[in-house]
Amino acid sequence: VLPPVADASGSVRPVSLTIGEFARRLRVTVRTVRHYEQLGLLRPKSVDARNGYRSYGSDELLRGLQIAQLKSTGLDLATIGAVIDGRLDLEAALRGHRRRAETVIARKRFELATTEMLLAARGGLPAPALVDVPAEHAVVMRTSTTADALGRTIRRSIQQIGRAARCEHGTRCRSFSARFPLDLGSGPIEIAVAGIIDGPTSWSSVLPAETRLSVPWVGPVGQLPLAYDLLLGEVREQGLRPLGTAVEHYLDLAEAGRTEIGIPIQLPARARIT
Amino acid sequence: VLPPVADASGSVRPVSLTIGEFARRLRVTVRTVRHYEQLGLLRPKSVDARNGYRSYGSDELLRGLQIAQLKSTGLDLATIGAVIDGRLDLEAALRGHRRRAETVIARKRFELATTEMLLAARGGLPAPALVDVPAEHAVVMRTSTTADALGRTIRRSIQQIGRAARCEHGTRCRSFSARFPLDLGSGPIEIAVAGIIDGPTSWSSVLPAETRLSVPWVGPVGQLPLAYDLLLGEVREQGLRPLGTAVEHYLDLAEAGRTEIGIPIQLPARARIT
DNA sequence: TTGCTCCTCACGTCACGTGAGGTGGC
DNA sequence: TTGCTCCTCACGTCACGTGAGGTGGC
Numbered sequence: 220v221l222p223p224v225a226d227a228s229g230s231v232r233p234v235s236l237t238i239g240e241f242a243r244r245l246r247v248t249v250r251t252v253r254h255y256e257q258l259g260l261l262r263p264k265s266v267d268a269r270n271g272y273r274s275y276g277s278d279e280l281l282r283g284l285q286i287a288q289l290k291s292t293g294l295d296l297a298t299i300g301a302v303i304d305g306r307l308d309l310e311a312a313l314r315g316h317r318r319r320a321e322t323v324i325a326r327k328r329f330e331l332a333t334t335e336m337l338l339a340a341r342g343g344l345p346a347p348a349l350v351d352v353p354a355e356h357a358v359v360m361r362t363s364t365t366a367d368a369l370g371r372t373i374r375r376s377i378q379q380i381g382r383a384a385r386c387e388h389g390t391r392c393r394s395f396s397a398r399f400p401l402d403l404g405s406g407p408i409e410i411a412v413a414g415i416i417d418g419p420t421s422w423s424s425v426l427p428a429e430t431r432l433s434v435p436w437v438g439p440v441g442q443l444p445l446a447y448d449l450l451l452g453e454v455r456e457q458g459l460r461p462l463g464t465a466v467e468h469y470l471d472l473a474e475a476g477r478t479e480i481g482i483p484i485q486l487p488a489r490a491r492i493t
Numbered sequence: 494v495l496p497p498v499a500d501a502s503g504s505v506r507p508v509s510l511t512i513g514e515f516a517r518r519l520r521v522t523v524r525t526v527r528h529y530e531q532l533g534l535l536r537p538k539s540v541d542a543r544n545g546y547r548s549y550g551s552d553e554l555l556r557g558l559q560i561a562q563l564k565s566t567g568l569d570l571a572t573i574g575a576v577i578d579g580r581l582d583l584e585a586a587l588r589g590h591r592r593r594a595e596t597v598i599a600r601k602r603f604e605l606a607t608t609e610m611l612l613a614a615r616g617g618l619p620a621p622a623l624v625d626v627p628a629e630h631a632v633v634m635r636t637s638t639t640a641d642a643l644g645r646t647i648r649r650s651i652q653q654i655g656r657a658a659r660c661e662h663g664t665r666c667r668s669f670s671a672r673f674p675l676d677l678g679s680g681p682i683e684i685a686v687a688g689i690i691d692g693p694t695s696w697s698s699v700l701p702a703e704t705r706l707s708v709p710w711v712g713p714v715g716q717l718p719l720a721y722d723l724l725l726g727e728v729r730e731q732g733l734r735p736l737g738t739a740v741e742h743y744l745d746l747a748e749a750g751r752t753e754i755g756i757p758i759q760l761p762a763r764a765r766i767t
Numbered sequence: 768t769t770g771c772t773c774c775t776c777a778c779g780t781c782a783c784g785t786g787a788g789g790t791g792g793c
Numbered sequence: 794t795t796g797c798t799c800c801t802c803a804c805g806t807c808a809c810g811t812g813a814g815g816t817g818g819c
Contacts, residue, residue: 249799277726291607296782324601442561448555
């Protein structure tokens with residue numbers, strides 16, 4: 220910790236600092252000070268005409284302090300310059316910046332959640348596997364949509380089911396799933412969205428048990444069609460017979476939107492008995 | 494939403510895609526595909542010798558899907574390439590990445606909190622102002638340190654006081670403050686750190702009321718000495734007489750570390766009466 | 768012939784870090 | 794003379810976006 224620039228009586232203030240001394244007070248590198256100058260953000264008090272040495276005074280220290288203060292909000296240097304010079308309203312700049320910062324944080328948290336999930340999968344990208352899904356109680360909603368609007372329709376249905384479960388049945392859905400044809404084609408398609416609950420209610424129905432070739436999917440929803448391709452390749456390699464539908468299971472809507480996609484499989488007779 | 498690459502029977506897989514078709518399936522731009530190629534991350538299945546046209550097959554689609562999956566964790570492309578090619582362990586890479594991501598999120602949240610605080614100050618950087626601080630109950634700890642270790646000593650003392658308040662008195666400190674000489678010099682310095690509590694206890698003492706020229710400080714602690722310079726300049730301009738000590742008031746340790754720094758002022762006799 | 772896709776450079780982004788190569792004061 | 798500070802370029806970072814300028818197939 221360097222001592223304050225002025226002493227306790229407030230009578231002595233520095234008149235001239237070299238760029239090195241100046242940078243040390245501001246806790247930045249000499250290169251940073253020169254960089255700010257290049258942007259027109261922080262000019263030296265004077266420059267020696269003979270050797271080009273810069274010198275700084277207390278006005279520049281104050282300006283440097285303001286820059287440091289604004290930089291700690293994450294504002295970019297151009298905006299900081301505009302604010303300090305009065306060409307831009309600080310409040311407006313901060314308001315816009317806050318919105319962007321919140322978006323950035325949300326994205327970073329999504330990335331972190333995705334990372335945790337891959338770590339939980341313990342080494343290696345998650346591989347498709349045959350899973351037996353037991354029968355479950357669910358509130359089911361059937362509707363019709365198009366391939367283009369598939370994602371939006373599913374999201375809207377999930378919201379409606381979740382609200383209905385809370386408001387009308389006083390219960391919460393453990394997770395949600397959607398079922399639609401594997402081959403979307405170009406016409407209207409029939410989909411079923413289900414909110415899975417713990418026990419039966421007067422409004423719930425039962426999703427029958429089935430076997431799926433299933434794989435967890437982390438990451439952007441936009442790539443889901445390609446993930447199905449991966450799954451279908453695996454189906455073919457294992458010589459399995461798909462039933463022609465796709466199932467998406469949304470395990471955790473709040474955090475990373477953990478999703479598992481699966482292709483229900485038609486099992487041979489003896490496998491069904493076991 | 495594009496239909497899956499393979500149809501429901503799993504018998505048809507694409508043999509040859511142009512770069513445009515390929516990019517659309519992956520939901521990235523053509524430029525991105527070329528960029529990945531430049532990094533050696535994703536090579537086309539073949540290149541037409543006559544016109545340089547690239548073509549892609551299902552192997553490349555799968556590789557593109559893996560890249561997309563890993564990219565959604567925020568890993569950089571070089572690391573992704575190393576992981577996919579088996580030159581680097583995925584788990585180790587993700588573990589390191591998680592640590593860095595957590596650090597980044599913490600910093601972003603700090604920036605956001607700083608932004609909120611400047612917004613709360615409503616337009617304009619916070620200005621120094623004379624404030625009357627009432628007497629308060631506090632657990633006080635006096636110790637000796639050096640200018641270099643000032644920050645560390647204060648932080649350690651705060652932790653000790655907070656723990657003592659919780660464990661021995663069963664109470665929580667509302668906030669903390671530190672007091673030390675304005676002129677730090679180079680020798681040992683005496684400091685007092687206080688944990689401010691709501692009511693008196695057998696262990697607490699009373700911090701007397703005083704008047705300070707005070708300013709909120711947001712941003713890195715490293716710049717605090719310079720902030721004092723700003724304050725002292727203001728003291729001089731207003732013709733006030735500092736008592737020779739500096740006071741830092743830590744309002745919110747959890748979030749952005751909101752701090753207020755002040756210089757206790759010796760008031761003239763008539764001002765004291767009012 | 769007009770669009771559309773494809774090709775290869777190559778600059779710009781953002782806040783500096785990091786040499787390269789050289790000079791001036793203690 | 795040896796360190797230390799100072800100076801001016803100028804490249805590199807990271808994942809692409811964005812023209813510039815040109816060609817090939819429907």
